Amino acid sequence: MSDARSTPRSWGAEPLGDGRARFRLWAPAQSAVALHAGGGDLPMRRLADGWFELTTEAVAVGEGYGFRLDDGRVVPDPAARAQVGDVHGLSRLVDPAAHRWAETGWAGRPWEEAVIYELHVGSFTEAGTFAGVAERLDHLAELGVTVIELMPVAQFSGRRGWGYDGVLLYAPHEAYGGPEGLKALVEAAHARGLMVLLDVVYNHFGPDGNYLHLYAPDFFHAERHTPWGGAIAYEKPEVRRFFCENVLYWLEEYRLDGLRFDAIDQIHDPSEEPILEEMARLVRARIADRPVHLTSEDSSNTVKLHRRDSDGGVPLFTAEWNDDFHNTVHALATGESEGYYRDFAADHWGKLARALAEGYVFQGEVSDHAGGKPRGEPSAELPPVAFVNFLQNHDQTGNRAFGERLTELTDHGTLELLTAMLLLSPAIPLLFMGEEWAERRPFCFFTDFHGELADAVREGRRREFRAWSAFADAASRAQIPDPNDPATFEASRLDWGEREGQRGREHLALVRRLLAIRAAEIVPRLAGLGGECGQIRTQDEGVVAVTWTLADGSRLRLDANLAADARPAAPPPPGRLLHERPEGAAEALSAGRMIASSIVVSLGGARP
Numbered sequence: 242m243s244d245a246r247s248t249p250r251s252w253g254a255e256p257l258g259d260g261r262a263r264f265r266l267w268a269p270a271q272s273a274v275a276l277h278a279g280g281g282d283l284p285m286r287r288l289a290d291g292w293f294e295l296t297t298e299a300v301a302v303g304e305g306y307g308f309r310l311d312d313g314r315v316v317p318d319p320a321a322r323a324q325v326g327d328v329h330g331l332s333r334l335v336d337p338a339a340h341r342w343a344e345t346g347w348a349g350r351p352w353e354e355a356v357i358y359e360l361h362v363g364s365f366t367e368a369g370t371f372a373g374v375a376e377r378l379d380h381l382a383e384l385g386v387t388v389i390e391l392m393p394v395a396q397f398s399g400r401r402g403w404g405y406d407g408v409l410l411y412a413p414h415e416a417y418g419g420p421e422g423l424k425a426l427v428e429a430a431h432a433r434g435l436m437v438l439l440d441v442v443y444n445h446f447g448p449d450g451n452y453l454h455l456y457a458p459d460f461f462h463a464e465r466h467t468p469w470g471g472a473i474a475y476e477k478p479e480v481r482r483f484f485c486e487n488v489l490y491w492l493e494e495y496r497l498d499g500l501r502f503d504a505i506d507q508i509h510d511p512s513e514e515p516i517l518e519e520m521a522r523l524v525r526a527r528i529a530d531r532p533v534h535l536t537s538e539d540s541s542n543t544v545k546l547h548r549r550d551s552d553g554g555v556p557l558f559t560a561e562w563n564d565d566f567h568n569t570v571h572a573l574a575t576g577e578s579e580g581y582y583r584d585f586a587a588d589h590w591g592k593l594a595r596a597l598a599e600g601y602v603f604q605g606e607v608s609d610h611a612g613g614k615p616r617g618e619p620s621a622e623l624p625p626v627a628f629v630n631f632l633q634n635h636d637q638t639g640n641r642a643f644g645e646r647l648t649e650l651t652d653h654g655t656l657e658l659l660t661a662m663l664l665l666s667p668a669i670p671l672l673f674m675g676e677e678w679a680e681r682r683p684f685c686f687f688t689d690f691h692g693e694l695a696d697a698v699r700e701g702r703r704r705e706f707r708a709w710s711a712f713a714d715a716a717s718r719a720q721i722p723d724p725n726d727p728a729t730f731e732a733s734r735l736d737w738g739e740r741e742g743q744r745g746r747e748h749l750a751l752v753r754r755l756l757a758i759r760a761a762e763i764v765p766r767l768a769g770l771g772g773e774c775g776q777i778r779t780q781d782e783g784v785v786a787v788t789w790t791l792a793d794g795s796r797l798r799l800d801a802n803l804a805a806d807a808r809p810a811a812p813p814p815p816g817r818l819l820h821e822r823p824e825g826a827a828e829a830l831s832a833g834r835m836i837a838s839s840i841v842v843s844l845g846g847a848r849p
């Protein structure tokens with residue numbers, strides 16, 4: 242197939258193939274709307290339920306357009322495929338069929354093969370573009386990565402930002418290369434056997450450049466708010482279509498292999514069929530020619546969206562980002578116990594063993610950070626591949642005051658041990674860009690706002706840290722980097738030169754070796770793996786031991802001692818050694834002793 246499928250859309254502009262294009266906008270608060278193009282205005286026809294529509298030859302593909310409202314203001318198309326410039330200017334008419342896809346034979350990859358590499362397009366390379374990412378794909382493929390996950394690319398205000406303040410959710414950012422650049426990146430990734438996932442934000446719009454409230458105030462619930470802005474009225478049919486069609490748009494027009502849904506605990510929908518379930522069912526019904534993987538971030542630790550069917554298939558969402566695993570290993574590696582880490586400051590070993598064997602740590606237990614309320618549901622029923630585990634990601638690094646990576650917060654021996662634990666356990670592993678060579682540059686929170694909004698973001702950012710002892714006084718908070726200072730962004734660019742130093746080369750070699758072991762020994766035994774497969778053998782002070790019975794009946798065993806001294810341990814049954822650190826750790830374990838700061842991973846035969 243040389244052309245991507247184009248999703249029929251209720252919103253936005255659609256070239257019709259005969260020189261005309263159809264433009265549609267839901268603007269129930271307006272008495273009249275005109276299409277603004279070529280310096281003039283064309284009245285749009287008012288339809289039922291607040292829709293306006295016009296089919297015309299007045300806008301050619303590649304030209305700009307906007308919508309003029311009652312008050313004379315011209316606003317961009319909220320469903321534009323591209324912008325001419327920034328979020329306040331004209332939208333650009335794009336023909337989705339113009340890109341001729343190369344015949345790569347790409348048919349997707351199964352989820353159990355996933356090794357995710359999360360990256361931010363703007364800071365991943367010096368170029369800061371989709372093309373810049375494409376130039377580094379060989380590095381990732383050779384490393385053993387199988388998935389690149391892009392932080393949000395929908396156009397946001399300015400040219401620097403994480404992407405979670407997007408306002409034009411159908412438009413790949415012009416600064417990154419627009420829709421043409423993203424399609425070329427996906428094509429290049431598929432040619433190298435790499436899947437591409439995109440982080441999408443459906444829980445709010447950014448604070449600058451969103452004009453929906455001017456002509457469609459009913460898009461939002463004025464009486465409710467999320468931590469980032471007005472709550473969205475998902476139960477309204479027009480709003481629902483906007484988001485459901487967006488999901489299909491990314492997967493079909495860009496041939497993406499999946500989406501990561503940001504902070505779904507902030508998506509509140511009173512409908513009989515919640516919008517997240519409807520989105521997932523639409524995807525499963527419409528795209529049947531290749532695997533599509535939907536992942537989520539949800540601080541409530543629920544399991545409903547991720548349950549498998551009776552055949553082990555995925556009816557809704559594929560996997561959940563497992564913050565509990567990260568928070569546990571971070572607390573034990575750094576000793577931090579403030580903020581959300583206070584829930585993980587005690588019983589490190591029991592929590593780590595549970596995260597490895599069952600997924601969530603909090604499965605209904607009371608959470609101090611959640612105000613003393615129970616958090617989570619039992620999760621052992623889910624297979625390990627229903628969880629995405631990580632030592633670092635954009636949030637857990639960038640939401641620190643100074644954006645320090647784990648590399649700078651713990652010793653290298655602990656980092657190596659935890660890296661092996663991450664990559665050689667059955668859950669899906671995620672690496673954050675630069676983690677493969679133990680990057681030391683920070684990843685800070687950065688934006689490109691101006692004026693009063695810039696001041697509000699800077700001061701709001703600093704106020705967030707008042708509860709942390711290190712930032713109890715105003716003088717210490719004043720040292721927190723200004724998100725709008727270009728230097729904050731520049732400091733967050735990856736230093737590709739670090740991978741050439743001795744430390745970088747050694748860590749890169751370790752990650753490459755571990756991923757090769759995973760691909761050869763673990764991945765082939767994950768297809769069809771169900772829940773209840775993890776067994777905790779030890780969770781004593783410093784020592785964690787877990788066994789997973791894999792799909793073919795073989796048993797994957799992980800024994801780790803994170804203490805600074807040797808500990809007694811029960812020797813595991815005979816098995817084939819996959820990895821040990823340091824050398825001699827496996828021999829010591831077989832004699833009933835775990836060397837200090839050691840890990841042993843082995844694979845045994847089928848259960849008799």
